[in-house]
Amino acid sequence: MALIVWLITAIAVHTYTQDVYVQCQTQFTVSSGETELPVFNETAENLRKNLVDYFSTERHHRSPGAKEKARDFIFNSFVSYGMRVENQTFATENIKYPGDNIIGILDGEYAGTRNDKITLVGANYDTIRDTDGVDDNGSGVVAMLEVAKELTKKGCKRKYTTIFVAFDMDEQEDEDSISACFSRITCGSSSFVSDWLSPYLLRSGDQKVINGAIILESIMNFDDDENSQDISNYRGFDNIDEIEANENRGDFLAVIGRKLDADLASRIEENWEDLPEDKYKIQNFELNIEGVPSTIDQILHMYFMQSDHFNFWNEEGMKAVYLTDTRDARGIMKECYHSPCDDLDRVTDDKLLFLAKTVHALRDSLHDMSETDFNSCKPELIPVSAKDLDLVVKKGELGTEAGSGVPCIGMVTMVSTLAIMVLFAH
Numbered sequence: 001m002a003l004i005v006w007l008i009t010a011i012a013v014h015t016y017t018q019d020v021y022v023q024c025q026t027q028f029t030v031s032s033g034e035t036e037l038p039v040f041n042e043t044a045e046n047l048r049k050n051l052v053d054y055f056s057t058e059r060h061h062r063s064p065g066a067k068e069k070a071r072d073f074i075f076n077s078f079v080s081y082g083m084r085v086e087n088q089t090f091a092t093e094n095i096k097y098p099g100d101n102i103i104g105i106l107d108g109e110y111a112g113t114r115n116d117k118i119t120l121v122g123a124n125y126d127t128i129r130d131t132d133g134v135d136d137n138g139s140g141v142v143a144m145l146e147v148a149k150e151l152t153k154k155g156c157k158r159k160y161t162t163i164f165v166a167f168d169m170d171e172q173e174d175e176d177s178i179s180a181c182f183s184r185i186t187c188g189s190s191s192f193v194s195d196w197l198s199p200y201l202l203r204s205g206d207q208k209v210i211n212g213a214i215i216l217e218s219i220m221n222f223d224d225d226e227n228s229q230d231i232s233n234y235r236g237f238d239n240i241d242e243i244e245a246n247e248n249r250g251d252f253l254a255v256i257g258r259k260l261d262a263d264l265a266s267r268i269e270e271n272w273e274d275l276p277e278d279k280y281k282i283q284n285f286e287l288n289i290e291g292v293p294s295t296i297d298q299i300l301h302m303y304f305m306q307s308d309h310f311n312f313w314n315e316e317g318m319k320a321v322y323l324t325d326t327r328d329a330r331g332i333m334k335e336c337y338h339s340p341c342d343d344l345d346r347v348t349d350d351k352l353l354f355l356a357k358t359v360h361a362l363r364d365s366l367h368d369m370s371e372t373d374f375n376s377c378k379p380e381l382i383p384v385s386a387k388d389l390d391l392v393v394k395k396g397e398l399g400t401e402a403g404s405g406v407p408c409i410g411m412v413t414m415v416s417t418l419a420i421m422v423l424f425a426h
Contacts, residue, residue: 055138
């Protein structure tokens with residue numbers, strides 16, 4: 001009889017402790033290791049859907065329907081994320097075709113004061129004519145929107161403000177009857193910096209600079225085939241030897257910055273490295289420029305001046321980095337950049353997962369820079385980075401819910417100990 005009681009008790013305890021352990025595993029979500037991959041997949045599917053639905057047709061002002069649909073989606077997305085949203089209309093060189101920048105503001109505790117440290121994320125949503133612009137720059141816009149959703153979905157409080165901007169009229173064209181910006185590129189971001197951002201900063205306690213701007217343009221074209229990467233414009237950088245040793249594979253996100261931007265670039269790189277999937281790499285390219293690029297700098301580094309980040313570089317003391325898959329220097333985009341074949345047919349699962357990793361690295365970087373208070377978040381599990389995971393496990397905190405104070409490993413250990421005492425008592 002005692003043996004039967006012992007066996008029944010052992011089976012019951014085993015079942016219960018297994019159930020507790022499974023619940024612990026189910027409750028725990030991390031931002032690194034194999035457990036992150038389902039989250040990457042979910043993000044990739046969100047990115048795919050938005051590309052297909054809103055950013056896979058020409059968004060030039062000669063196609064106002066598609067462009068308006070994309071613009072409204074961006075505006076409504078920012079609203080649904082709980083941001084303050086503004087539409088900045090600006091004049092171009094063609095009075096018939098004004099531009100519209102869409103601005104989403106995620107206020108921090110110090111919003112509107114000189115103590116605020118504003119971080120900005122920007123991507124242009126227009127296309128050049130005769131292209132669907134899926135990589136250039138549908139990829140940048142859907143990534144920006146997904147980052148904004150990630151930052152806001154848990155309702156966390158933060159010290160510092162983050163601003164998201166969808167720029168219009170990025171593309172320069174030859175002058176004709178339907179051109180809008182034909183003497184310069186990046187009309188939208190130029191108007192944003194001079195006519196919206198500068199007055200905003202002056203109203204916020206006479207600030208002159210921001211914490212940093214992160215510009216996304218053409219960031220999805222992952223290609224790990226040998227010699228898929230043209231490095232002719234990247235020679236002279238310290239890490240070019242590493243790319244050549246990797247047989248010139250286009251398997252990395254490029255972060256372009258100056259010496260002034262080094263800490264911003266390093267933060268993004270560190271958060272990238274903390275995430276899984278080492279096949280998707282990152283490379284920092286630091287230009288030998290201290291601050292505002294001189295005329296000589298602009299001539300010598302013309303290839304790296306042709307996106308919206310330049311208008312931030314042109315402001316004294318303002319930090320900005322430019323994230324790109326190197327646009328026309330990699331794989332299929334050597335042929336399809338600014339061409340009709342920049343379309344959905346070029347999108348693969350690998351490219352979407354590469355884009356998803358960019359989203360998660362930016363999310364973590366923006367949490368850092370805005371100093372998110374995770375204790376203020378909704379009662380969900382707080383992610384940990386790869387560098388902290390071993391420490392968490394050693395502490396016996398694997399599966400701990402935020403604020404619960406009862407570690408799951410500790411629970412299993414406690415139940416097991418009680419079970420042994422019961423068994424021996426019988």
